[in-house]
Amino acid sequence: MAIDTTTTTAGQQPAASAPATTDEKLSLRARLVLFVLCAAQFAVALDFSILNIALPTLGQSLHLSQANLQWGMTAFALPSGGFLLLFGRIADSVGRRRVFLIGLTLFTAASVLATVAWSPASFLAGRALQGLGAAAIVPSGMALLTTTFKEGPQRDRALGVMGSLMAIGFTCGMVLGGLLTQLLTWRSTMGLNVLMGAAVLVAAPLLLTESRNAVRPRIDVPGAVTVTGGLLSLIYALSTAAQRGFGDTSVIATVVAAAVLLTAFVAIEARTAEPLVSLRILRRPTVAFGNLGGMATIATMTAAVFLGTLYLQQVNGLSPVLTGLVFGALGLTCAVTGTFAPRLVARFGSAKVLSGGLLLQAALTFGLLGIGAGAAGTWLFLVVISLAGVGHMAAIVAYNVTATSGLPDDEQGLATGLATTTQQVGITVGIPLLSALASTRGDVLSGVKLGLGADALAVTALGIAVAIGLGASAKRR
Incomplete structure (x- = not known):
């Protein structure tokens, strides 16, 4: 079954190209389309985190001062978060496939520049252009997915796969960052993005069909x-x-x-x-509280991972490779959870799974307060953070479903732009807030515990707010 998502009238797709009914299995072409879209999102998520462990080595190689190392992350985060909404709206207007391919081309070319960088300026320019490409890839790719797979079980499964791969990509970035930096050089972390981007660029034009609004809105x-x-x-x-x-x-x-x-x-x-963003859409409880829940789970989990990195390396003396492997267990948990989370959404509803996932993540984050110096603390951290990944991944899948449900196709680029902006801001918010809090303590262990305690309290409060907000909305309907 060929999938053609070109919109002929606002909010409608051609009947001949509609996706399979919810009782049908995905066709081979549909699976390949999903694979290509997920591969691109995976590469973006991987790129955000793969430099975390490589930054000290990179700084020595390029003579980038310790004070400026954080720009390796910030140069990517600024354009990737700042331009998401704009590119999501442009994709609705000029074509989601077109914007996706342009963004992917820019991302791949920028990865080449970052790989061969000869100075701090050339490297940071490559990272900024990577971020700009990511800002085009993420909302257009998500919109292609939500307009390809009809709302219901098919879309829930597709979003589950994409959500789990994005979470796994972030975690795998930390694992691969340590391995590649230790076994090869920091340049191999950027070279990996070149290979992945080039592979998707070969397949995407053959599989993706254009999708845009019937009436082009004024920007x-x-x-x-x-x-x-x-x-x-x-x-x-x-x-x-x-x-x-x-x-x-x-x-x-x-x-x-x-x-x-x-x-x-x-x-x-x-x-x-x-x-650019209809306030009417923002007033929808599913959009508002769905995105709030997404920001909560992403901000708190990425902060917990960052604090955990400090704990494992600076308190317990683990190498970058072993630290990466600890978080590999979290990635595995997320991968498994991503396969069954859509079934939970289908059975209990996305609102209950979102709030339940947040509260499960919160409860287990409180469990991390039992860590201490030594091997026992490392094992406790590994087990508890991996189990927290169950709640985190369930919330990721449910939030993507909640925030994009009940909207016509001509607003999907905007809805997915909002959802992906939430992801980017969430990644950016949690780490600086909680690391600044942790730095107020004299020793690393007590600072990490303070940060994790605040992390657990924040996700608890936000989980309760999401449950109340979505519950009240369901009662009004």
């Missing part, structure tokens, strides 16, 4: 400028706060700039005839 330039500027300011502030502190003048200035720009964006969207 909301004032809205695009304010939201992109606001997100760039917010991500910059959060990315640098852990190093400079939240009292630093530049951090305060960018937080204020973010608040002003995002407030202006809301005012613009309320008045414009064709907004």
Whole structure:
């Protein structure tokens, strides 16, 4: 069964090309389409984390100072988070396949530049261009998925596969980052992205069909400028706060700039005839609380992984390779959970699975407070963080389903742009906030425990808020 997702009328697809009914198994072509889209998202998630362990070696090689090492991550995070909403809307207008392929081409070419970088400037330029390519790939790829697979069990399964692979990609990045850096060089971590991007570029044009809105909306330039500027300011502030502190003048200035720009964006969207982000969509409880739940699970889990890295290496003296292998167990748990989470969503509903996943993750994060110096603490951390991955992955799948359900195809690029912006901001928010909190303690172990305690409290509170918000919405319906 060939899948053609070109939209002929707003919110409708040609009957001849509709996906299989929910009782049918996915065709071979549908599976290949899903594989290509997931492979691209996996590469982006991998790229975000693969440098974590390689940064010290990279700094020595390129003579990048210790104070500027964090720019290896920030240079990617700024454009990848700041331009997601804009590229999601552009994809709705000019074609999701087109934007996906352009983004993938840019991402692959930028990976080549980062691989052969000869100076800090050339490396950071490559990372920034990678982030810009990722900002095009992620929302357009998610929109291609949600317009290819009809809402219901098929889409839930597809989102489950994609969500699990993105979570696994983030974890595998840490594992591979340690292995490749120790066995080869830091350049191999960037070279891996070249190979993956090139492979997807060969297959994607053969499998993906174009999908766009029937009526092209006018691009909301004032809205695009304010939201992109606001997100760039917010991500910059959060990315640098852990190093400079939240009292630093530049951090305060960018937080204020973010608040002003995002407030202006809301005012613009309320008045414009064709907004970049419809406030009507944001008022949907599924969109609002779905994205809140997604940000909660991503921000807290990535922060727990970061704090765990400090604990394993600086307290218990594990090598980068062994540290990566510990988190490989978390990736395995996420992979297994991603296979059955869609069934939980089908049986209990995405709202219950989302809130339940958050609260399970919170309970197990509280269990990490029992860690201490020595082998016993390492084993406790490995077991508990792996089990927490069950709640985390269930919440990831449920949040993607919740945040994109009940919307017509012509709003899927926007919905997935919001969902992926949530992911990027979530990744960026958790680490600087909790690492700054952890740094207030004199020794690493007590600082890590303080950060993990705050992490557990935050995901508990947000899990309860999501449960109440989505529950109240269900009662009104």
